[in-house]
Amino acid sequence: MIRGLMQDRPLTIPGLLTRAETSFGHxxxxxxxxxxxxxxxxxxxxxxxxxxxxxxxxxxxxxxxxxxxxxxxxxxxxxxxxxxxxxxxxxxxxxxxxxxxxxxxxxxxxxxxxxxxxxxxxxxxxxxxxxxxxxxxxxxxxxxxxxxxxxxxxxxxxxxxxxxxxxxxxxxxxxxxxxxxxxxxxxxxxxxxxxxxxxxxVVLHSLLLLGADVFALSxxxxxxxxxxxxxxxxxxxxxxxxxxxxxxxxxxxxxAPAELAGLLSRHRVTFSAAVSTVWRQLLSELDGHDLSGLRHLVCGGGAVDDALSLAYQTTIGLPLSNAWGMTETSPVVTTARLGTAHRGLSAEESRQVLGTPGPAVPLTEIRVMSDDGVEQPRDGASPGELQVSGTTIASAYFGTDRGAESFTADGWLRTGDVATIDRWGHLRIVDRTKDLVKSGGEWISSVELENAIMAHPEVHEAAVIGVADPRWGERPLACVVPAPGVTLTIEDLRQHLRGRVASWWIPEQIELLEEIPMTATGKWSKQSLRRRFADTASPAVAEDDVKERA
CATH class of the missing domain: 3.40.50.12780 (ANL, N-terminal domain)
Known part of the structure; x- marks a missing residue:
């Protein structure tokens, strides 16, 4: 092998320190x-x-x-x-x-x-x-x-x-x-x-964030x-x-939301990133601040529901863009963007594309695998376990023999997410493996059901979990936080869902809560909800739902 004649300089954080001081001291x-x-x-x-x-x-x-x-x-x-x-x-x-x-x-x-x-x-x-x-x-x-x-x-x-x-x-x-x-x-x-x-x-991951098709930072x-x-x-x-x-x-x-909104406005921030719960909390503060400096808002930690993204587009003229990753992936693996394949889409269709995780960023690869270990086709319709690989992806966990089951024999990280990839390489997360609801042998996506519920104008937040059911094995239970100052009924929600999801997806149990518990990283704590509603028995499913399922 003939080696290239390039200088062998290590990619290290001291180089970032030098660059910040010598090139950007001001x-x-x-x-x-x-x-x-x-x-x-x-x-x-x-x-x-x-x-x-x-x-x-x-x-x-x-x-x-x-x-x-x-x-x-x-x-x-x-x-x-x-x-x-x-x-x-x-x-x-x-x-x-x-x-x-x-x-x-x-x-x-x-x-x-x-x-x-x-x-x-x-x-x-x-x-x-x-x-x-x-x-x-x-x-x-x-x-x-x-x-x-x-x-x-x-x-x-x-x-x-x-x-x-x-x-x-x-x-x-x-x-x-x-x-x-x-x-x-x-x-x-x-x-x-x-x-x-x-x-x-660290150096490679920070560098890829500058890419025009990633965050385009400059x-x-x-x-x-x-x-x-x-x-x-x-x-x-x-x-x-x-x-x-x-x-x-x-x-x-x-x-606090008011402090964050003031900070974004006062310093003419152009780029910001947060989880969806933060963007939802900030929504009530947008009208009182000039946020016209913003060019890109990234939402991570879960799916971007279209109702929230539309609210930002309506209020400040900028929809939210999704990104996906994990602690194990540095974290950014995919970022939403509109490619040439999306030319001609309406504003609503474009916003919905930006609400999905998008294609893999440079230096990373993604694939979805069936239960029997076969890579699924990139048709946007064949779900499987999402696996990732690349120079910014963990190869093992810190410590001895810890979490070895999270890595495949050929070295890919098993994410625990169920996903599809379309022919243009765009990723769509169907659900977390543990959050899918298996009802009567059929899967219900908690993510899709949550987004359908949050499309209701009087819903602030919604999280869906599976609860035991004697007939179907499991049924979805929806935990819903109404928007402030509104009177929301369970029947309103059921009526809203009709025609948006399959009738047998509609939860028999809907709990109206004051708030949904959060994890330490600002995501909904479905583990807490499962403990809270562990002994809840699901009522019978309507007969017409049984017919549709058949």
Whole structure:
């Protein structure tokens, strides 16, 4: 084999630090909160070096995990750079998890030190006695008035940086496959599992987000990741901003809808990403703010129901666009876009295309497999288990012999989603395997049924689960949150569904709730709903529904 004559430079996060400083030193990182702060990369990069030297002074071992409990903020960005650039592993921890899960995660990663926003100290400090490896807790003052415990393990972030040199970081990352960051899944079944990203995967993933057919991020953008920095590196958006030189707008601890809408308006944000529950909560705040700067809104964490997307298109002239991924996939694998095959579609048809996950991004591959291991045709009509592969996809979980069943013999990740792929490569998620409702031997898609319910103008949210049924094995139960100030009846909903879905899909049981419980990552917690309605018996299905099913 004849080798190409190219320079062998590793793809590592220190390269992003250098790029941000030398090419985009004037660009801004804005953090919202009680007192909004603005800093440039020229001001931040010396702090990153001081932080790396401070960890050396604390004798944090090379290759050790360093935990963070922090909001989206400038200091968290500094940690994103300093920890992996100094040869340690950035371990972002989701503070919204249960205490037992947090303790498991910190101990499983063997975190050496923790960085904690002061407002999150009430969550973390009561658990410190259960952490077996943590030597220090460094508190970052984010404006909270939480009293600090009198404990020698507590250190102040700014005090730690003072006196440290701003000379270059001494560690050199020579192997691009070295571990850079660690994130755990939400643990909906069993303990959370760790996904260990390499320097190479982080750099490649952030670079692909700049693609014209992905998010088309550029130097002229103002990027506001509402997706939390404690979950999958905020979808790689902070690193992508370093790649292209975009301004970065971060909410800080202020995540109330009014505060978020004000932040998007005040800083003329052009690109933002969040899960559907956040976009739904923001809907009531849109009228009071000028959001004309926005060019692209990405919705992840589940399907985009057309009613929500239409509301955004009507109010600000911009529909929501879907994207799909997992903790195990860095996370972005597909993004919605309109291709040449979609020319001539109506506004409604185009919006519905943008509401689906879309085609695979560069460097990744997708396929759907039947139960007997045969790849399904790309006809948009043959569902199977979605499997993914690529340079930004996990090959195993962190730890020994953990989750091996999630990977195929030929190395593809089994996602647990049921999906179809059409002839243009566009993905459509039918459901999660565990969320499909199997009624009388036939499958009901909870995703499609939820979207049909949420098309009702007086429905705020809806989640569908399966409940045991003595005749059909399982029947759908719909949990519905009415829109504020309306009187919604169950019969209204049933009438609305007639003609939109098969009659035997229409739930006999519809529960009107004040709210739907959420997971730690902002998705509907169907596990909580299943526990709540575990003993619910489904009434008989109407005879005409039986005839249609036959």
């Amino acid at each position: 660009k801004r990182i804005i953090t919202g909160g009680t007192e909004e702060t603005v800093a440039t990369w020229a001001e931040i990069t010396p702090r990153v070096r001081r932080l790396a030297h401070a960890m050396d002074a604390l004798q944090v071992p090379a290759g050790a995990c360093v935990g963070t409990f922090a909001w989206n903020s400038q200091r968290h960005v500094e940690l994103y750079l300093a920890i992996p650039s100094s040869g340690r592993i950035l371990h972002t921890v989701n503070h919204r998890l249960h205490g037992e899960q947090i303790s498991f995660i910190v101990n499983d990663a063997a975190d050496d030190i923790l960085f904690v926003d002061r407002t999150l100290l009430p969550v973390v400090w009561p658990l410190v006695s259960s952490f077996t490896s943590v030597r220090h807790v460094i508190v970052m003052d984010d404006g909270g008035d939480v009293p600090l415990p009198d404990d020698p393990r507590i250190l102040d972030y700014e005090d730690l940086l003072r006196g440290q040199p701003k000379t270059p970081i001494e560690t050199v990352i020579e192997d691009e496959h070295a571990a850079a960051s660690l994130c755990y899944t939400s643990g909906t079944t069993g303990n959370p599992k760790g996904v260990l990203y390499s320097h190479r995967s 130097e002229s953008d103002v990027i506001a990741p509402i997706v939390p920095m404690f979950h999958v590196n905020a979808w790689g958006l902070p690193y992508a901003a370093m790649q292209c030189g975009a301004d970065l707008v971060l909410p800080g601890p202020g995540t």
